[in-house]
Amino acid sequence: MxxxxxxxxxxxxxxxxxxxxxxxxxxxxxxxxxxxPKGAVSWHGRLIAGYxxxxxxxxLEQGLAQQFSGPFWVEEKIDGFNVRxxxxxxxxxxLTRGGYVCPFATDRVAEFLDRALFEAEPDLIVCAExxxxxxxxxxxxxxxxxEDVALFVFDLMRIDRPGFLPEAEKYALxxxxxxxxxxxxxxxxxxxxxxxxxxxxxxDAEGREGIVLKEEAPGTHRTKYVTGWSGVYDIAVRAxxxxxxxxxxxTGRILRLVLYLDEAGRTSDAALERDLGRAFLSxxxxxVERFKRDGRVSHDFCCRFRRRENALAFMDxxxxxxxxxxxxxxxxxxxxxxxxxxxxxxVPKLTGLLHQLFRGAAVVD
Amino acid sequence: MxxxxxxxxxxxxxxxxxxxxxxxxxxxxxxxxxxxPKGAVSWHGRLIAGYxxxxxxxxLEQGLAQQFSGPFWVEEKIDGFNVRxxxxxxxxxxLTRGGYVCPFATDRVAEFLDRALFEAEPDLIVCAExxxxxxxxxxxxxxxxxEDVALFVFDLMRIDRPGFLPEAEKYALxxxxxxxxxxxxxxxxxxxxxxxxxxxxxxDAEGREGIVLKEEAPGTHRTKYVTGWSGVYDIAVRAxxxxxxxxxxxTGRILRLVLYLDEAGRTSDAALERDLGRAFLSxxxxxVERFKRDGRVSHDFCCRFRRRENALAFMDxxxxxxxxxxxxxxxxxxxxxxxxxxxxxxVPKLTGLLHQLFRGAAVVD
Numbered sequence: 001m002x003x004x005x006x007x008x009x010x011x012x013x014x015x016x017x018x019x020x021x022x023x024x025x026x027x028x029x030x031x032x033x034x035x036x037p038k039g040a041v042s043w044h045g046r047l048i049a050g051y052x053x054x055x056x057x058x059x060l061e062q063g064l065a066q067q068f069s070g071p072f073w074v075e076e077k078i079d080g081f082n083v084r085x086x087x088x089x090x091x092x093x094x095l096t097r098g099g100y101v102c103p104f105a106t107d108r109v110a111e112f113l114d115r116a117l118f119e120a121e122p123d124l125i126v127c128a129e130x131x132x133x134x135x136x137x138x139x140x141x142x143x144x145x146x147e148d149v150a151l152f153v154f155d156l157m158r159i160d161r162p163g164f165l166p167e168a169e170k171y172a173l174x175x176x177x178x179x180x181x182x183x184x185x186x187x188x189x190x191x192x193x194x195x196x197x198x199x200x201x202x203x204d205a206e207g208r209e210g211i212v213l214k215e216e217a218p219g220t221h222r223t224k225y226v227t228g229w230s231g232v233y234d235i236a237v238r239a240x241x242x243x244x245x246x247x248x249x250x251t252g253r254i255l256r257l258v259l260y261l262d263e264a265g266r267t268s269d270a271a272l273e274r275d276l277g278r279a280f281l282s283x284x285x286x287x288v289e290r291f292k293r294d295g296r297v298s299h300d301f302c303c304r305f306r307r308r309e310n311a312l313a314f315m316d317x318x319x320x321x322x323x324x325x326x327x328x329x330x331x332x333x334x335x336x337x338x339x340x341x342x343x344x345x346x347v348p349k350l351t352g353l354l355h356q357l358f359r360g361a362a363v364v365d
Numbered sequence: 366m367x368x369x370x371x372x373x374x375x376x377x378x379x380x381x382x383x384x385x386x387x388x389x390x391x392x393x394x395x396x397x398x399x400x401x402p403k404g405a406v407s408w409h410g411r412l413i414a415g416y417x418x419x420x421x422x423x424x425l426e427q428g429l430a431q432q433f434s435g436p437f438w439v440e441e442k443i444d445g446f447n448v449r450x451x452x453x454x455x456x457x458x459x460l461t462r463g464g465y466v467c468p469f470a471t472d473r474v475a476e477f478l479d480r481a482l483f484e485a486e487p488d489l490i491v492c493a494e495x496x497x498x499x500x501x502x503x504x505x506x507x508x509x510x511x512e513d514v515a516l517f518v519f520d521l522m523r524i525d526r527p528g529f530l531p532e533a534e535k536y537a538l539x540x541x542x543x544x545x546x547x548x549x550x551x552x553x554x555x556x557x558x559x560x561x562x563x564x565x566x567x568x569d570a571e572g573r574e575g576i577v578l579k580e581e582a583p584g585t586h587r588t589k590y591v592t593g594w595s596g597v598y599d600i601a602v603r604a605x606x607x608x609x610x611x612x613x614x615x616t617g618r619i620l621r622l623v624l625y626l627d628e629a630g631r632t633s634d635a636a637l638e639r640d641l642g643r644a645f646l647s648x649x650x651x652x653v654e655r656f657k658r659d660g661r662v663s664h665d666f667c668c669r670f671r672r673r674e675n676a677l678a679f680m681d682x683x684x685x686x687x688x689x690x691x692x693x694x695x696x697x698x699x700x701x702x703x704x705x706x707x708x709x710x711x712v713p714k715l716t717g718l719l720h721q722l723f724r725g726a727a728v729v730d
Contacts, residue, residue, distance in 0.1 A: 055727025066725025223727045242620055247612020252730060255607055258649045259722065262657075268650060273642030274635055281633045281641065284623045292627075357624065360431025362420025362588045365617060 007042040010034075016042075021101035022313070024088070028099040039099035043088060047160050051082055051097055051127055054212065054222045058259045060197050064190035067223045068215055073167050074196060076183040076203070077210045077224055078152045079142050079233075080131025085109050086159060087118040094130075103317055104136050104303055107310035112151035117177040124173075127155035127164075129182065136303045136314060136341075140237040143207055148304060152182040154212065163220050187216065196225075201264055204229045228264070231257035232272070232279050240283030240299070244349045250280075287347070291354045297347040300330070304338040311341040318343075372407040375399075381407075386466035387678070389453070393464040404464035408453060412525050416447055416462055416492055419577065419587045423624045425562050429555035432588045433580055438532050439561060441548040441568070442575045442589055443517045444507050444598075445496025450474050451524060452483040459495075468682055469501050469668055472675035477516035482542040489538075492520035492529075494547065501668045501679060501706075505602040508572055513669060517547040519577065528585050552581065561590075566629055569594045593625035597637070597644050605648030605664070609714045615645075652712070656719045662712040665695070669703040676706040683708070 010016035010033045019028050027042040029050060037050035057063030064072075082097040083105045092113070094105035109130070118124060132141045132149035141149075153174060156165040165173070174181050185199055200211060210226030231253035238245060257276075261268060287297045305311040311332055318327050322345065331342035357363070375381040375398045384393050392407040394415060402415035422428030429437075447462040448470045457478070459470035474495070483489060497506045497514035506514075518539060521530040530538070539546050550564055565576060575591030596618035603610060622641075626633060652662045670676040676697055683692050687710065696707035722728070 053729045055729045057725060057727050058722040059725060062723060062725030063727065064725070067727055239619070242616045243613070245616075247614065247616040248608070249612065250616055251607045251610075251612040254604070254645050254649060255718075258646060258653055261650070262653055268643070268646045270639055273646060274639040276642035276645060277638030277640065278633070278642075280619050280645075281623060281638060284619060285626070285633060288623055288627055353620075357423040358427060360422060360424060360427030360429070362422050362428065362432055364418045364420045 005042070005045065006034075006036075006047065007040065010036075019100060021093075021103070021106075024101075026101070030099075039095070039097050041095055041099045043086070043093070048084055048086055048095060048125055049157055049162055050099065051084060051155075052220075052222070054224050056224050056226070058225075058256060059263055060193045060200070060225060061263065063223070063225065064188075064193045064196065064213070067221065068190050068213070071187050071189050071216045073187055073214045073216060074185040074199070075154055075212050075214065076185070076208065077212045077226065078129040078131050078154075078182050079140070079209045079230070080129040080149070080152070081105075081135060081137050083109065083128055083130050084157070085113065085126040085128065086124070087122055092118070100317065100321075103310045103313040104305065105130050107305045107307055107314075108149065109151060111306075112180055114177045114179070117173070117179065120177075121173065123159040125157040125159060126153055126179070127157060128153040134303045136301050136318070136343075138237075139240075139299055140233070142209070151180050153179045154182040167214060167216060182212075185211070188213075197263065200225065200227055203227050204260075204264075207233070209233075226256060226260075228257045228260035228266075228272075231260070232275050235276070236279035236283060238283070239280050240287045240297075241347050241350055242284055242287075243353055244347050287350060288354070291351065291358075295355075296351045297354065298328075298344040298351075299347065300342065300344050302340065302342045304335075304340055306338060308332070308334075308339045311339050314341065315343065318345075370407070370410065371399075371401075371412065372405065375401075384465060386458075386468070386471075389466075391466070395464075404460070404462050406460055406464045408451070408458070413449055413451055413460060413490055414522055414527055415464065416449060416520075417585075417587070419589050421589050421591070423590075423621060424628055425558045425565070425590060426628065428588070428590065429553075429558045429561065429578070432586065433555050433578070436552050436554050436581045438552055438579045438581060439550040439564070440519055440577050440579070441550070441573065442577045442591065443494040443496050443519075443547050444505070444574045444595070445494040445514070445517070446470075446500060446502050448474065448493055448495050449522070450478065450491040450493065451489070452487055457483070465682065465686075468675045468678040469670065470495050472670045472672060472679075473514065474516060476671075477545055479542045479544070482538070482544065485542075486538065488524040488526075490522040490524060491518055491544070492522060493518040499668045501666050501683070501708075503602070504605075504664055505598070507574070516545050518544045519547040532579060532581060547577075550576070553578075562628065565590065565592055568592050569625075569629075572598070574598075591621060591625075593622045593629070593631075593637075596622035596625070597640050600641070601644035601648060603648070604645050605652045605662075606712050606715055607649055607652075608718055609712050652715060653719070656716065656723075660720075661716045662719065663693075663709040663716075664712065665707065665709050667705060667707045669700075669705055671703060673697070673699075673704045676704050679706065680708065683710075687711075 007027045015031045015033045016029050029038050029040040031038050037052045040050035041048040083094045085094045094109050096102045129152045132145035134148045156170045204227035209230045212224045215221040291297050326346040329343045372381050372392045380396045380398045381394045394403050394405040396403050402417045405415035406413040448459045450459045459474050461467045494517045497510035499513045521535045569592035574595045577589045580586040656662050691711040693709045
């Protein structure tokens, strides 16, 4: 799939849909199609390719040898949400991984990017993670973004061209235009797996998520590997929802953690056991408290916009995705030159199950 | 479904199957059918009804009121495997919950039951839990059965008649013939839910599983409720298999634990958190060690038989259910008048996944 026109084939097969944002109609690929990952977008006939799925390895020693025949670059993996940013006329547009225009990211990303970048490179697509505690999609975020959100660029693509820019070209452009980047740890070979392991051990000790590994040539293959810490962290963040997620979300992370400890030559200890147990319990205890108080389980979100209409467009976007009854706006006020949007997102399956159980229902399992 | 003949209708609809044990052919209900729970058996044309599914409540206060309009009996729930025992000619036969003749239970149950019982009551079906560390189906078992297995009777039925004997009649027969019973805590009403809660708190402190509650009249409705301890215990026993089970097995138990603590007026503490974290980690760490040593994950079982041919029949039974390659007999020796069978049961999905991961595969999740 090399041009936006190709998405019309997908449309004919029911794998793409028309969406609308700020007066622009665009075609969004809703499923993987003919080798293109879902989330690709045809924007006025031009293709913004989808960001590919990245496989995860659980063992460095065998995984690096299996995944990479030549050298690869190692970068820090950032725990936020994936956006693709491109220029349309004189504005920037940011797409989510799924290919929706995100009114929040679209409102904010210009702060992080030098406009001269798109003057010099008008067909550039910046692939980045928008991460921080005040994002509208996920609870939590990296500890090194203490408030609001920050942008971390990790890949560059070009409109209407599949694949990523080579790493060297990416680093050159990022440096020239001062783009905020995900930390790079340099170039490695599979035989150096112990160096990679030691690097990940440092990230683990610092409470960071892990790494993304990128083949140097031809430059498209990527894989990822995460710290043991990230497994416990993910559980702590999502245990509040339990039944909302497939249970395998949790068991998969336990397996990652156990294999991580094994390869790191570590054994479990009382502190880790306690952290893991608390990760499972504390969020759910809080959800039950909230259910008893409010009659529903929900999470509070807060995020900042430059323009009020983008905040309202974001609420519309979220209601469209999650359903009107599951999103409640609780505030929209100007603070220090930004519009602060506050809203609560319901956790509907857990809410429903707790209603049933607190009414005294018996469940056959 | 009131007679064995009714199972032939199920056979015609593909919901029953012919099985064979020791020269006897019998018809086994493989799915719930017309209100009869699966596991019902037609034995020489006579119906051994299936043991019904029992729903679980998560809240005593609302659950007891919702489930019982009149008085109910409370008994201890035993963590073993469910058998139905009946007389066929001059021998006893024990069926598993699924309706297979179990060569292990069939070999052993006579030790626990007075033969005079079936002389006096030839059409009786004894519903009981066979529990202990040396059972061939599940790892672990109740702490009060330190070795081998023990039998705990909890219900009586009659051949060709649906439903259970009334509790009073059950207690009278058990007493008269000295049958080993699951502990009874007496008769309660829903308004006494705090007494029930305190009783369960004692069981929790003793590391026991929970209770089964049985309506006094008309005598068929049952429900169950478990201790917080049992959730942690189940996780500790089954975490060694993780991916073998649906992840919801684990998250369901966390939810039970959290709701248990809430109703018991308890908060989580460091000891519980650590127990829970260790429950998740220690079995899986052991499974990974075993995989690295043996190239597969498996569990060792040991159980005792009076007759050698029953041990061999049991191995055949297990190979038939699990597949030949997943069961390995590791010993069959006479010790102190009993035949001690040792075997290993493979955990195939976890074995397969670890093979893949240790080869360095990348998994897209």
